[in-house]
Amino acid sequence: MHIEPFELERFFDRYEHGADLMLAESGIQSRDTSEFDTDPGELGYVIPTGGDPAFRETIADRYGRGPDEVLFACGAQEANFVTFAALMGEHAVTVTPTYQSLHAVPDAFGEVTTVPLDPPAWDLDLDAVRDAMRPDTEVLVVNNPNNPTGRYLPEETVRALYDIAADNDTYLLCDEVYRLLAEDPLPPVASLGEYGISTSSVTKSHGLAGCRFGWVAANEDVVEAAASWKDYTTISPSTFGQHVAKQAIEREAELLAEHRAQAADHRARVGDFLAEHGLSWREPTGVNGFPTVPDGFDSARDFCVTLVEEESVLLAPGDAFGVPDRFRIGFGLATAELEEGLARVGDFLDRRETQAGV
Template structure:
C-alpha cells in the first residue's frame, strides 16, 4: 500500500515549531490538566482494550448505538483509519475540501471520487452524492461540520445523503469531531440506521487534543472488523486519555457551553477583522476553522503563507493542502490573546501588501 504525504501535517512539521503564532490551530484552546483527576491508578492497558464497557455504553447511547457498537481509539484520526481499513475495497466518494486523511487514506486503499463544495456557500448537494455513487461504492465520506470551511450541513441534507447511500448498500461515514460545538447539534450519522457510521473525539470541541482519545460508532459487524484491525495498530486507547476523557464526557454540558462561548467571541472578533480588510471568507457556522480567500498579489495560498511566516512569524494553512490554492485556512479557537496577536501581525502584513 502506498499513501501520499499528508500535505497539511508536512507543512506544520516544517514551520510550526519555530513560529511565534499558530493561527491555523484547528481546535479549541486546550483545557488545563488541573481541571481533572489525572491519576488513573496505574499505567497498564485499558481493559477491555475496546474501552471500558460502561463508558462505551455512555458514548454509544449518545449516538443511538450500544457499547458493542462503540470502539475507543487514539483520537479521531485512528477511528477514521480503522473505518477505512474495514470498509474500503473498491471505491469511495469523498466530499471536499476536507481534512487530508479523509482523502489520503481511502485513496491508498481504492478508487476515490471527489464531490467538491464550492464558494461562496460551500453547500452540499445530496444529488451530487447520488451521481457519484457507483454500484461498487463502499463508503461515502463527509466531515460535518466541514474542515476547513466551517460549514455545517443541516439535518435534511445529511438525511438525504444517507438515504442515497442506504439505497445502494453503501455506508455513510461522517467525521463529527466538531459536531458538539454547534449550539444545537444535529443527530449523529451513526443514529441514522444500518449504514450510518460516526467518528469523533475530545480533541477539537472539548479542547483536549493531548489526550489522543476518540471513538468509532456504527453497525456491530463494522465495529468488530475495526476492532480486529485495532489489534494491529494501538491495541487499546491511552490509559490517561481514557481516564480524563470519561470525566470530560460526564461534564460535557458545562465544558461545551464554555467552549462554545469562547469560540463565538473569537469568531465575532475575526469577522470584524476580515470586514475591516475586505477579505472574503467561508463564513463558518460551526467549529473553529474558516477559509480566507487569498488577496490579489500572491501566486496562491502557499505563497501567501510563506510570506506571512517570513515577515510576521505567523502560521496559516495553505489552501494547496486542501486542493484549493486560492484560499488559506485560519483557526480561531485559540486563546483570545494569541488570536489578537496573530490578527495584529496579519493586519500589519496586509497593510504592507495592500
C-alpha cells in the same frame, strides 16, 4: 499500498515549531491538566482493549446504540483509519475539501471519487453525489461541520446523504469532531440507521487534543472489523486519555458552554478583521474558517509562507485541502493570542499595501 504525503502536516512540520503564533490550529483552546484528576493508576493496557464497557455505554447512548457498537481509539484519526481499513473494497466517495485523511486513506486501499462543495457558500450538490456512486461503493464520506470551510450541512442534506448511501448498500461515514461546537448540533449520523457511522473525539470540541482519545460508533459488524485492524495499530486506547476523557464527558455541558461562547466571540472578531481587510468567508460553524487570499499573492501558499517568514504567524494554505486560492484560519486559541495574531497579520497586509502603492 501507497499513501500520499499529508500536505498539511508536512507544512506544519516545516514551520510550526519556529512560529510565535499558531493561527491555523483546528480545535478549541486546550484545557489545563490542573482541571482533572491525572492519576489513572497503573499505566497498563485498557482492558478490554475496545475501551471501558461502562464508558462505551455512555458514549453509545448519544447514538442510540449499544456499547458493543462503539470502539475507542487513539483520536478520531485512528478511528477513521481502522474504519476505512475495515470497510474499503474497490471504491469510496468523499465530499471535499476536507481533512486529507478522509480521502487519502481510503484511496490507499481502493479508488476514491471526490465530490466538491461549491464555493463561496460551500453547498453540496446531491445529484453530483448520486452520480459519483457506483455499485461497488463501500463508503460515502463527509466531514460535518467541515474542515476547512466550517460549513455545517443542514439536517435535510445529511439525511439525503444517508438515503443515497443506504439505497446503494453503502455506509455513510461522518467525521463529527466539530459537531458539539454547534449551538444546535444535528443528530449524529450513527443515529440515523444501520448504514450510519460516526467518528469523533474529545480533541476539537472538548479541548483535549493531548488525550488522543476518540471513537467510532457503528453497527456491530463494522465495529468488530475495525477492532480487528486496531489490533495491528495501537491495540488499546490510551489509559491516560480514557481516564481524562471520562471526566470531560461528565463535565461536558460546562465545557461546551464555555467553548461555544469562546468560538462565537472569536468568530465575530475574525469576521470583522476579514471585512476590514477586504477578505471574505462563509461564516463557519466550529473554529475553522476558509477565507479568500489577499490581493498581491500568487496563491495561499505564497501568502502563508511570506506571512510566517515575516511575522512568525502560521496560517494553513488552502492547497493542502486542494483549494489554492483560500487559506485556513483557526480561531479557537486563547483570546490574547488571537488578538496578537490578527494584529500581526493586519500589520503585514497594511505594509504590503503601502509597498504596492495602494
